[in-house]
Amino acid sequence: MALHRFAPLPPDLAQIQGQMEEHARNNGLDFFSTIFEVVDCDQLNEIAALGGFPTRYPHWRFGMEYEQLSKGYAYGLQKIYELVINNDPCYAYLLKSNAITDQKLVMAHVYGHCDFFKNNAWFGQTNRKMMDEMANHGNRIRRYMDRHGVETVEEFIDACLSIEDLIDIHSPFIRRHDEPNRYDFSSDEDSDRPATPGRFDSKEYMDQFVNPPAALAAEAQRLEEEREASERFPADRRRDVMLFVLQHAPLRPWQLDVLSMLRDEAYYFAPQAQTKIMNEGWASYWHSTIMTRYGLDPADVIHYCDHHSGTMATSAGRLNPYKLGIELFRDIEDRWNRGRFGRDYEECDDLVAKRDWDTSAGQGREKIFEVRRVHNDLTFIETFLTLEFCREHKLFSFGYNNDTDYYEIESREFPKIKDRLLFSLTNRGRPMISVVDGNYKNRGELYLEHEYNGVELQLGYARDTLTNLERLWTRPVHIETVLGDVPTVLSYDGHEHKIEKHKVAAAT
């Protein structure tokens, strides 16, 4: 099923593409070659519903996405402007019915994204031939559906998708564990050796000084712990629950294949969730720069401004990543242009001097290119969100009020705002969950732990997730978390859900 069903770019758009590409290159953007396709709104909605890949495997949730997108479009509630795929070459889709000004804007924006995909370190390990890979996945899953039945395969996919976000987003960059060597039997022999601490020879009357009993006991305990640790399975906690299931669950070959494909896709999409603010901010920065400096004809101005401001619009309950991103990049550029960084600036307590600070450092452009290379949203906000920025952009933090059942503005204090924002970006805003025991109670049960940090799990979802996880693991599954300030273990054994509250020492 081809991308090639689309016509080549009409000459006027091809010409605009040439111009935009040149502007982008002249400004130092560096990207894979980019292929634009013009599609109508149905096609665009379809491709968007499929996450950008026209050849993706069949699944009902894409149908749901499509229904929402096409209804939203039909009722005039929403419209997708641009869609770009991280791939080499980059694919980008243009909506046929868009005005020519929009097409210019979108192309400039797309080049920003392409540059970001190619150069941001977090995208460094993503598969750049994902277009082909997805088609491949699609074919394999279709074949499994033919062989094992649509229901069976789809239900299995649903179960896998439940743990799709339980991956270790940093693992592409570090080696967490040495690969276990399956031919290494030495540990078995090791366990024969006495687990008692060695003693030094000594005269009897000196023994308690040469081999002090306390030290011996401590050593014995250490050895014991070491032995226990080596027997524990896994030896250390594993963030990549998906991988753990893949390696250890008793799945059939086609199931393993499906699970590993979905895991690949999860890793492919993860950096996009990690860099939403930066990615959109960067692309917006560049469409704005290119359009206002080179791209706009007089006839375009009003139309452009209208759409640019529409994209940047903010509303109280929702932080617009486009707006936050572009403003932060501009702020960084401005600060580094005027030398408003470093120790001298930070420690300056003369307000007037600080306000008028300008060393004509002129490093702004250079700095933002560096930022786009090394940061993700979390480190981006951590490093560059300043008190002044918060004030200027009227940021506030909000929290859930149990009494009123409303989200309420909680604070306008900088540290709290930053905390909230960083929290919502940590681990892509998902709870941190890892495998601590794959052989719980020595009965092959799976024991997960939620690292509680003040926000509880949504109980209904957690239960349904356990149900799905049990389907993969085929043995009872548990997750340790905190509910109502009490450590709690949620369990599902294939028949019923259990909640076990751990007794805390009564404080009365």
Next chain:
Amino acid sequence: MVMRIERDQSRFRQIVRGKIRQNLRKYVSHGEMIGRQGRDLISIPIPQLDVPHFKYGKNGSGGVGQGEGEVGTPIGKGDDEGEGTGQAGSDPGAHILEVEVSLEELAEILGDELELPRIEPKGKANITEEKARYTGVRRTGPESLKHFRRTFKQALRRQLISQTYDTRDPRVVPIREDKRYRSWNTVPLPEASAAVIYMMDVSGSMTDEQKEIVRIEAFWIDTWLKSQYDGVEIRYIIHDAAAKMVDEHTFYHTRESGGTRISSAYKVCAEAIQREFPPSEWNIYCFHFSDGDNWGEDNETCFRLLSDKIIPHVNLFCYGQVESPYGSGEFIRALREGIADETDKIVLSEIEDKEAILDSIKLFLGKGR
């Protein structure tokens, strides 16, 4: 061109179909659902399935926003999506996206879901209404109905004939004789109107919960009947030991104490039919809701009123018995044994709780009368 996505879409719809019935049940049973918004728009939830995963609940959750507002200003309801750490509705697996739907569409959904037959108005076309149709042209009339084209043609014709038309200065000036006006005929059009008479027991044993059931049920019945008839007139009657006709608000909010004499309501109902709704012109629907705890000796009076004064005139007489905390009464059984056999115009339904509302609506309206 067949789109690849259509397969996924139809799969989703199938899943929702299996799901919608439950969802429909669920939202019908939620009273707040029928809060009317706008003139005749209402928002109904559209099911959205979510693959379950571990996520944060709302306790302790929050995020960052942008804009004006003091500390403490509410910015969204608890079940709205917040930024980043937002969360979904209360039931796992499905979260709700609200879409505004017009009442007609809502009636259609209801009809589809319950497989309600379309109603055949009784005595076809014997109820007529005069409507004006513009069909012809005449020489006199008000200026506002002037037919410009005809007038112009007429003037041109006159000028050509009288040779006052000058091709170099082609002005056409109509004089009084040229003027033409639209004229209309009145055509009789059949119109079907319905009168709905709701009766409710407000005696001490009916609690707010029962009234809520009646309110929801009445809303859906209204919605359906309004989609079937051009004009719908609604009357409300409350009764305990005595009955009176009231307005809608009073109907739902009155709480009386005291005993129950159902015949009093039937009497008022019969009078209303006689006075306001001549059966030759109206399709009449009566709905009576009670907990069925009638005074024993009153039953006979009820049956007499029903079979003499009400049943012969109405399309449908529905009796819904709601279960009160004091248990369910005898009236429905008495009706069933008493007179229900004589005619198929009587429909009886027991409504135990909110969940039973849909079935009861289906029972009431499923006859297509």
